[in-house]
Amino acid sequence: MKTLKTTISAAFIGLLLAGSAYAAEVKSIAILTPEEGTDYGWNQQGVDAAKAAGEATGVKVTVAQGLGYGDVRPTMRELASDGASLLIAHASGYNTAAPEIGAEMSVPVAIVDTPNALKKGLVADYTLSGHTxxxxxxxxxAKMTRTKTVGIVVSGEPPSWNSQSAAFAQGVKAENPDVKIRYAVIGPAAYSDAAGGKRVTESVIAAGADIIFGQGNGSSFGMLQAVETTKAADGGKVMFIDVIGDKTPIDKGYLLSSVVWNITPVYVAMINDLKNDTFGTKSYSISLNDDSIKLLKTKQIPDTTWDEISKLRDDIISGVIKVEPIFDATQVRALMTDVAAPAAE
Known part of the structure; x- marks a missing residue:
């Protein structure tokens, strides 16, 4: 009986050690971004978050940046061959290639904007929404516009952009239903088109907007340039509301705010799910509750106005105000006063 008990105990300890060994196998991850991680936005927040998550979990992080929007399969194969335990494909344009390479190389991948693609142990999606x-x-x-016209300029219509555009429009109308919303799309995937961002933003300002809500990665620099160099219809300054990152270090006095994302908790959760064999079984989110979504306070916002916004934030967290995400582009456009689609190429 003693021998049997000893054998069972040894087997149980072996299972525990096996679990520890599985966790120890997550030694490195890699993140792939289409643009350089210096855009104070989508690419930089992704790179910075991956590094922070790696430091928090003791995992090495490899950054492959500036890859463009073409075929990244060779880079993914190389990273997988080098031993990456996870490939984070940080661009909607990588959604097809990443699962293919993941299956081919037997390495888990994380993709965006494809919530129905979950596959246990292989594919996780992090379609994040900053709608709140x-x-x-x-x-x-709506509180700060002088011309009673605001603009939304987007570099495409992926789900994450759509949810923010819709929520922004809903917020404007909830504050003042008389404020007009001009909505313009630079192109179907014009994420890095700074020249297009400048041109389209100038047209939206010409249509009366004195505040621009811009979503664009690299193209946002063109939007910001347009804001800095173009007067509003009333002759005053045009202000810019950015997304995902914080452009304060390069601001010349035109940045009103930004919907800032902190993606670190998402990547930490992915790494832990890999270790716990639950990767690919759940979706990930960010929220106001833990400040993984927050609105940036700048000196352009009066303290009394900020106090009102802070109260609204508390009301969203408590459930007094409900903001549901809208991911469909058609529904987003229906919320706008005026829609300017990209010109046919």
């Missing part, structure tokens, strides 16, 4: 922060940005814009 965008709603607050809409309330802020």
């Amino acid at each position: 922060g965008a709603y607050l940005a809409g309330r802020l814009a």
Whole structure:
């Protein structure tokens, strides 16, 4: 009986050790971004979050940045061959290639904007939505517009952009239904088109907007340039509300706010799910509750206005105000006063 008990105990300890060994196998991850991680936005927040998550979990992080929007399969194969335990494909344009390479190389991948693609152990999706922060940005814009016209300029219509555009519009209308909303799309995937961002933003300002809510990665620099160099219809300054990152270090006095995302908790959760064999079984989110979504306070916002926005934030967290995400582009456009689609190429 003693021998049997000893054998069972040894087997149980072996299972525990096996579990520990599985966790120890998550030694490195890699993140792939289409643009350089210096855009104070989508790419930089992704790179910075991956590094922070790696430090928090003791995992090495490899950054492959500036890869563009073409075929990234060779880079993914190389990273997988180098031993990455997870490939974070940080661009909607990588959604097809990443699962293919993941299956081919037997390495887990994380993709965006494809919530129905979950596959246990292989594919996780992190279609993040900053809609609650965008709603607050809409309330802020409606409070501060002088011309009673605001604009939304987007570099495409992926789900994450759509949810923020819709919530921004809802926030504007909740604050003041008389404020007009001009909505313009630079192109179907014009994420890095700074020249297009400048041109389209100038047209929205010409249509009366004195506050621009811009979503664009690299193209946002063109939007910001347009804001800095173009006067509003009343002859005054045009202000810019950014998304995901914080452009304060390069601001020349035109940044009103930003819907800032902190993606670190998402990547930490992914790493832990890998270790716990639950990767690919759940979706990930960010929220106002833990400040993984927050609205940026700048000196351009009066303290009394910020106090009002902070109260609205509390009301969203408590459930007094409900903001549901809208991911469909058609529904988003229906919320706008005026829609300017990209010109046919």
